[in-house]
Amino acid sequence: MPLIVQKYGGSSVADAARIKNVARRIAAARERGNEVVAVVSAMGDTTDELIELARQVTDQPDRRELDMLLSTGETVSATLLAMALRALSQRAISLSGAQAGIKTDATYSRAIIEAVRPRRIKHELKDGQIVIVAGFQGITTEEDITTLGRGGSDTTAVALAVALGAKLCEIYTDVEGVYTADPRLVPEARKLVEIGYEEMLEMASYGARVMHNRAVELGQLHHMPILVASSFKEAAGTLIHGGANMETRKKVRGIAHDLNVAKVTVLGVPDRPGIAAALFEPLAQAGISVDTIVQNVSHQGLTDLSFTVARSDLAETMRLTQPVAQGIGAQGCREDAALGKVSLVGAGIQSAPGFAARMFRALFEAGINIELITTSEIRITCLIKEAQVADAVRALHRAFELETD
């Protein structure tokens, strides 16, 4: 009997009626002749409510305690879903991350799965049970409860699909799949039938709402195809897999954008070795992810160095960077919080001629100034004013005729 792993996000199990809806979908998959393992997130806003409870008790909740607290959210939805399946005369059992054999390191709040030991899951499947697994959580070798951080339940699902040798990992969420651009910005955006892992990773700046990169990377690493689809509709979703890339290379897959961008420029930096390390090591230690780094040509031994960070990290970044800039004899620091990114995504487009030029022309014709350009093998990204991001996405979607397949 083929095995599929499904994952249902928080909005899909937000209340009793939705949990019953999900139970019906799982029962249908079972009745189509599949063994089913379903991973669930916490109901609706449960996780935020638990964090708020912790905040009422202390400003600085201990991470071990917070993880154990938050893990209860997924346990609640998993047990309710198992009950709902039983009410449909299905055999079903819920398992915590610990019971499901999700072994992690002890990095509380963003633990890494070190191994999956699915002995209990296999036993229950063999026994004819539908197995519901509480997502987002695991257990250390010391038997402490951990959570996997953002995208945790997606990661649980893909990890279980890999460990159990499932044919497919299905991620059910509140969007219908991956689109050529954010449909809220581009009404004519088209749902993709398939997309490569790397393209999906690059689309993630808006695709993050579809699923988390960490889970996509895990799927890519283990060649696990991932179907992203709606838990509310029967519409076909988007298949994320490795096979598509060869045939569909050198084609723009979609337009990604990101509004959460801030730029820091260190002015008049002496152009000597070790400067970059001095600037970026404190940020790395603070866990701040630096995105794009651009260093201009040096004039008279001085250069300007710009880099981007998530906007939420800007204040902390400035706090850490200013003393370093002073220490290395730079002339000062400047910040710009009102930026965004727009990206052309498609396997092989960087090395293919013409894509970059068409992109720059489309932006120019829309009256949009480019502050900074970066590229990867499958992506061309322009940093622009935040206020112009929506216009830029629409202009590029039109220019590359993405509304038609």
Next chain:
Amino acid sequence: MPLIVQKYGGSSVADAARIKNVARRIAAARERGNEVVAVVSAMGDTTDELIELARQVTDQPDRRELDMLLSTGETVSATLLAMALRALSQRAISLSGAQAGIKTDATYSRAIIEAVRPRRIKHELKDGQIVIVAGFQGITTEEDITTLGRGGSDTTAVALAVALGAKLCEIYTDVEGVYTADPRLVPEARKLVEIGYEEMLEMASYGARVMHNRAVELGQLHHMPILVASSFKEAAGTLIHGGANMETRKKVRGIAHDLNVAKVTVLGVPDRPGIAAALFEPLAQAGISVDTIVQNVSHQGLTDLSFTVARSDLAETMRLTQPVAQGIGAQGCREDAALGKVSLVGAGIQSAPGFAARMFRALFEAGINIELITTSEIRITCLIKEAQVADAVRALHRAFELETD
């Protein structure tokens, strides 16, 4: 360093402010030079809310799933309490029932503790931690989560106190201790400084709101003294222990009462062997606890048989009893739902002369008719009309001068 085990009930941890209050009390106990293990119940009405969630999903929640669902309530309060203690600069860690080594059988919703393996607790205590344990829950040998049923957190606390060799188990709740009668009925009721285990067990009909008999029995079995006190006030509580009985025997300790009583009478029962078994076996199988059984003298081979059950079990009891009564050729069944019990409690009072007579006279003088009398070694109980229970408690409290020590 002496070790104490404390238990805080749901009303004591009902919100963040109360959790902080409990944290301060635990910190104070720690600073008085004790090792502390604290067992907590779920916050306020959490358990009822989780049951309601389950009920929205299905009329008949599976017991294994329900136990795993309900166990999250105590995990939430335990983690929050550990956080609150850390905010007070105390070292504290929360443990689930599983982590605390509470091993139970697999009787979901009312599991029995089979063993306590407090390896982890001992390790954390040795490490200088205050250990917060989620009450009411345990784990089977198959690693399934169970709950202990009514009084579960009290039972967790006493079991841990025994397993850890604590000098005392402190039960903190929303009442100040055990009183000579329910203070809501008898304003002059007096808080007892101490009470014997057996007396406490007999007082439980109103004492159930203080703590559950199951935990008292466990304390009695292992000679663990239990202090019942308020988590909201600094007032001294009541010490439940074995040592008091010898000196204070043959003294009325208090007046217990119970409003939740219904009587069933099977009329005209043929007086032959096997009848009682035929009547009571179906009730036992349905888990209905039969309290008092009275069979009148037989007249012409026929007898009336009366017994009492909890009022909530009356409908089910009648449903099960009527066909049996018909089958054995009885003349019919009669129910009376509007009854109550009032009991005189005190070690040795049954065998001491005069207590029963004084009790019956006091009730007679208050104009109260006695429907049925039962006695135990330390209790004399009268079944009376429910509407007269409050008057009866007050009359007996006065007659035995319980307002003075």
